Amino acid sequence: MMIKFNPSGSRMITSDLTGTIGVWRGINLLAVYQKEWAITHCVFSDIQLEGAKGNLGNLFLFAGRSGTVCLANDMNMCSDVCRVGGTIKALMFY
Secondary structure, three states, X not given: OEEEEOOOOOOEEEEOOOOEEEEEEOOEEEEEEEOOOOEEEEEXXXXXXXXXXOOOOOOEEEEEOOXXXXXXXXXXXXXXXXXXXXXXXXXXXX
C-alpha cells in the first residue's frame, strides 16, 4: 500500500496490492486506475509535453512489481511509458 502527496499538498495518490490507484483532492476522488500488478512507487512531475493542447492536469508517474512505468494525471488519462525486466525498485523524477 502506498500514499503519496504532491509537493503542494493539494493532491494525494493511494494504491494497494491489487493494482488500484486513486487520485484525490482532499476527500474528493478525482480518478481511479486499475492495473494488474501491485503499485509500489509514485512520483509527481512538472512535465510539459510537447505538442500537448490544453491542460493535462497534474501529471505523475507510478510503477511497481511488473516493471512497467506509467504516466498519468487526475483526469483519467494513463499511458505506459516504459518497461524494464523485473520489479521497479525506485522511481525518481528530475
